[in-house]
Amino acid sequence: MKLWLAILQVVVALEENCLLQSHPVEKDGEHLSEDRDHALAPKAKEVGAEPAEARTLEMISSSWGDEREILQEYWQVMHVNCYPGRGASNGGLEHEQGKKGDAVHCAHNCYHMDHCKGYVHFSAHGGQCFLLSWISQDPIADCDLGQIGTESWQFDTFVKKPRSTDWVLDHFYPLRHVNCYNGRGAWNGGLEQYQGIQGTPSSCGHQCFNLRNDCNGYVFFDAHGGQCFLLKHISAGPVGECEVGRQGTESWQFTTYIK
Numbered sequence: 001m002k003l004w005l006a007i008l009q010v011v012v013a014l015e016e017n018c019l020l021q022s023h024p025v026e027k028d029g030e031h032l033s034e035d036r037d038h039a040l041a042p043k044a045k046e047v048g049a050e051p052a053e054a055r056t057l058e059m060i061s062s063s064w065g066d067e068r069e070i071l072q073e074y075w076q077v078m079h080v081n082c083y084p085g086r087g088a089s090n091g092g093l094e095h096e097q098g099k100k101g102d103a104v105h106c107a108h109n110c111y112h113m114d115h116c117k118g119y120v121h122f123s124a125h126g127g128q129c130f131l132l133s134w135i136s137q138d139p140i141a142d143c144d145l146g147q148i149g150t151e152s153w154q155f156d157t158f159v160k161k162p163r164s165t166d167w168v169l170d171h172f173y174p175l176r177h178v179n180c181y182n183g184r185g186a187w188n189g190g191l192e193q194y195q196g197i198q199g200t201p202s203s204c205g206h207q208c209f210n211l212r213n214d215c216n217g218y219v220f221f222d223a224h225g226g227q228c229f230l231l232k233h234i235s236a237g238p239v240g241e242c243e244v245g246r247q248g249t250e251s252w253q254f255t256t257y258i259k
Contacts, residue, residue: 070107074118074158075173075258078237079146080139081120081155082132087142088120088157089134096131105129107158118159124151135159140177141247145239153240168205172217172257177245179219179254180234185241186256187233190214194230204228205257215259222253234258 082088090097092115101109103121106129110116113131120130136142139157146153163170180186188195191214194207201220208215208230219229235241238256245251 070104070111071158073111074107074160076236077139077157077159077173077175077239079153079155079239080143080157081146081152082118082135082139082143082157083120083130086144087136087139088132090131091133093131093133096129099129100126101129102127103156103158106131110158110160116160118157121156121158123154123156137174138176140175140239140244145244148240166202166205168209169202169257171209172205172259174201175238175256175258177247177252177254178238178242178256179245179251180217180231180238180242180256181219181229184243185235185238186217186219186231188230189232191230191232194218194228197228198225199228200226201255201257204230208257208259217256217258220255220257222255223250 084090093113096109096116099109103123105127106119106121109129110119110131115133116131118132118135120132122128122130135157139159143157144152144155146155159173161170161173182188191211194215199207199220204218204220207228208218211230214232215230217231217234219231221227221229234256238258242256243251243254245254
């Protein structure tokens with residue numbers, strides 16, 4: 001009889017142990033399983049995580065992966081080719097001409113050189129980089145504009161974002177002699193009340209900046225006292241889709257500022 005009771009106690013103990021292993025343990029009203037405990041533990045990468053801005057800065061300064069954040073440090077002027085004698089110089093960077101790479105690779109190379117002010121990327125033949133030590137502030141007038149259907153259309157000029165005395169203008173790239181408007185590479189939907197208002201490039205920029213995502217750039221007309229035309233959308237390829245001015249006419253006095 002005693003032997004039978006002992007065996008019964010062992011069986012009961014084994015059953016309780018199995019139940020504990022197969023069901024969550026209740027603690028302070030919560031059900032915690034071994035798997036959930038593991039999920040609640042911080043991952044190694046999350047411990048002491050840096051702010052997103054700090055991570056981005058680190059990636060720009062040291063990463064050579066496929067991240068595209070580095071391109072945010074440049075203004076892209078599509079279908080424009082700047083080179084020595086045509087709106088640019090590569091002095092001191094002669095060894096950085098025609099190297100293979102995509103636009104991100106070119107951007108990293110230029111970013112880490114103080115004397116590099118931008119680059120041209122040629123998207124044909126596997127991609128080529130042409131780093132530049134100087135780029136004209138007026139690429140539409142001084143550089144080569146591509147022609148649709150030819151190789152010249154595959155050149156893009158990337159200009160390092162400058163740091164001006166007017167902080168708001170740092171957020172816009174001025175594309176001189178280009179006029180974007182409804183039906184020609186832009187749309188002002190929702191901003192109809194901001195068309196043709198008097199102002200300066202800086203005051204236009206402040207108004208557009210304060211509208212946040214509702215405004216993605218503006219056109220400044222440097223005549224009749226200065227006029228602003230705020231835009232909701234601007235084409236990624238304004239040289240091909242907007243109106244390019246002709247020297248000696250009023251059209252030459254338009255500048256499109258792209259956020």
